[in-house]
Amino acid sequence: MLNFYPGPSKVYPEVREYLTMAYDEGMLSIPHRGERFVQMMRDLVGLLRTKLNIPQDYFIFFTSSATECWEIIAQSLTPTKSLHLYNGAFGEKWYQYAKRLRPDAYGQSFEVDDVLDVPNLPVEDDTDVICVTQTETSNGTQVNMNTLLKLQNQFKDPLLAVDATSSMAGLNLKFIRADIWFASVQKCFGLPAGMGVLVCSPRTIHRAKALNDRRHYNSLVFLHEKMLNYQTGHTPNVLNLYLMRRTLEHKPFIKNVDQSLVQRAQELYAFLEENPEMQLLVENPEVRAHTVIAVKGADRWVQEIKRNAAAQGITLGNGYGPWAKSTFRIANFPAIADAEYDVLRNFISAHYH
Structure with missing residues (x-):
């Protein structure tokens, strides 16, 4: 999972x-x-x-x-x-x-x-x-x-x-x-x-x-x-x-961790923005977080993508607070390997484009 x-x-x-x-x-x-x-x-x-x-x-x-x-x-x-x-x-x-x-x-x-x-x-x-x-x-x-x-x-x-x-x-x-x-x-x-x-x-x-x-x-x-x-x-x-x-x-210095996380965040944002079915909750790139990415859509669509992801062994984060039903969230944390994001991207490309 x-x-x-x-x-x-x-x-x-x-x-x-x-x-x-x-x-x-x-x-x-x-x-x-x-x-x-x-x-x-x-x-x-x-x-x-x-x-x-x-x-x-x-x-x-x-x-x-x-x-x-x-x-x-x-x-x-x-x-x-x-x-x-x-x-x-x-x-x-x-x-x-x-x-x-x-x-x-x-x-x-x-x-x-x-x-x-x-x-x-x-x-x-x-x-x-x-x-x-x-x-x-x-x-x-x-x-x-x-x-x-x-x-x-x-x-x-x-x-x-x-x-x-x-x-x-x-x-x-x-x-x-x-x-x-x-x-x-x-x-x-x-x-x-x-x-x-x-x-x-x-x-x-x-x-x-x-x-x-x-x-x-x-x-x-x-x-x-x-x-x-x-x-x-x-x-x-x-x-x-x-x-x-x-x-x-056994961890690298934070400067190196930061560089790889920020780069990965930018790649994920770019990938999601290119996808016609995906809408980012935060439209202003200047205030987008590097470690948590929020994707928004119609409530039913959000439920469906989380359900389909789960069927493929992928857990997406629920929305929270006022955005509980209209968004899902993707963590971009150091413990998650690059290869795992490749699986996520492939899932999104295959089902939503």
């Missing part, structure tokens, strides 16, 4: 071997305050910095999911309010989640084909955090690094937080363009679901310490204090940490 679902998505084939290694090495029953765990974490943090190009002075934490990172940002870094810029279901969910914890949180939506209009954003004076979704998984759009730079330059005081769930470990993110980045591992990391990665600038930690919120099990000050000794706040997903360390050891 070929899996093009945009998360949980295909795991790296090597994971099968690493699972056995974790068991054989006794890693599944090590204490998370012990020396072996600390050494593994030290190695892992070093690999994340090297392979994903994370600045040396940024801090790396591990959570249960990207959704937990929403909670940490609201609780530990937002005394008053956050501004949420969104054009899709996940950005809006983040906004709704933050609003439940911080009722003064406010949102600004923009259209799928729009480039974020930074100079005209309604940023209120007492905004603590500006929240942006880098790749919007629900509709296959992205906010590029240049837009993040504009946000950073125009709004100096608020922290800039970026949901990179569908792009971290796939695209060469410029981490210095924002204060907070986070992702879940079931997409570009090519790992089983059940873990998140949170990356914070020195300014973020400074803010967390100044607020010193310690009321929650995942308060950022507490996570930071533990991580100074390469430990997690509470018993973590040791298996996934081990799998991440093993996969990163």
